[in-house]
Amino acid sequence: MNTTINLSNTSYEKTLTYTNHVSFHIKEVTITNTYNNEKIYAKIYIPDIDGKKLPAIVLSHGYNGCGDDFETECTYFAQHGYVAVAYDFCGGSTKSRSSMPTTKMTIFTEKSDLISVFNFVKNLDYTDNSKIFLLGGSQGGFVTALAAEELSNQVSGMILYYPAFCIPDDWRQNLKEFKQLPHELDFWNMKLGQDYFESVLKINTFDEIGSFPNNVLILHGNRDAIVPLKYSNKAINLYSKAHLYVIEDEEHGFSPKGVDFAKKTVINFTNKI
Template sequence: MQKAVEIERNGMTLRGMLHVPDNKKGKVPLTIMFHGFTGNKLESHFIFVKQSRALEKAGIASLRFDFLGSGESDGDFKNMTLSGELEDAEAILEYAKSLDFVDQEKIFVLGISMGGAVASMLAGLHNDDIAALCLWAPAGNMPDIIRQRLCELKFSVEDIDIEYYDLDGFLLGRGFIEDICKIDIYGKASGYKKDVFILHGNKDMTVPLSASHRYLDVYGDRGRLHVVDGADHTFNKKEWEEEVISKTTRYLTSY
């Protein structure tokens, strides 16, 4: 079963999709899924939809929302910040905990790219609420990525008179730049003390594989990395996509 759902936060509406196994009996596990920078709840080549349906067949419910300013949710992208997305994530977690069919001991979190950074920080802040964490090409190095991109555009963080930056049609507000440069993503993620499964392509030109190795330094023996050979940032090939979905589903069903 799949249905549209909404959450109100700060007078705005987060819009998402809830998947629930058709053969549900009693309480079921649930996975919350966070999209990446400039992405949405479908994600590239609909990989989030496919992952949700794979989890549904495996007996696991899922929630995938558009962050405020992205997709169909309220707000403007140029007002989006990483801290704001973390607050969105906390609201989504509270919504998940309110669902009467959800097994409160089996709430999982999955995030891709910047959504992986959000997922890692959420888990670090809410260790007791999250049973397992799965990260796809997580952008824990997002501040470095933004600085490099601005340099390519011949801007800098110190350009205080610029209201927004035009990134391929996405208007990135100055508030985002100021916010992300103050956040220690890996530091916030370190509060999570349970198992973490990371998947990352070794040909990722957007978030280098080294970003996931830094997560392994944070998680120690609690973290496990699966390298998808030849894969790019969002696993844009059928065999890479199937490998990621299969490995993720197997990991989460192990709980």
């Protein structure tokens, strides 16, 4: 299903549900990646609600980003009764507080980070492990989709902001000029290593995703110059329960108004599951 949203028209607000805001606190933790023993820095936004297990949302940032990129969303989700967990991918940015150099990061090391964080969240004594959602943006959206294929029904629902399903295609094009894969390459203010290129060139995105059985929500701006909208349009046809919101005049990385719409739409989505 595909819906186009014009943020200058506030009629969409009538479709969104709201709950009373609750207070929350933030806990910093270090999580061990169970695949490679790297250390993952994370912040947990914990609603101040006693006596019940709470639903959770795990948020995965984009290329050369960090968990704090989702501070607005985490605050909002926690205020609405969700445990929100945002973390730094190992080697995922020049400002990552997790271990590992950026030259060792690949799509698959990030996938292993996410699965390790998911398992950590699932075993917290205050989370409802039957209601855990994954949210990812850009490269983190691609990684989230890959992880959801493996985790399957353990994940209650998946939310993707402008998921970078184009990454393998882009690198196949970008690396054509090289006679052999570069040992290291500076890309968008971050140094990547040969492992990244070797692994990503083996992926055909739409052979890797689409079998996740539960609800999928994708939000994508129609002016995204980094990830063409056609990739999200193709993705929703692979999933059995997918809804794409095309947000008019939004680019790659939402405006404050776009973020406001997105976070409210996410809670509306998760509250119905």
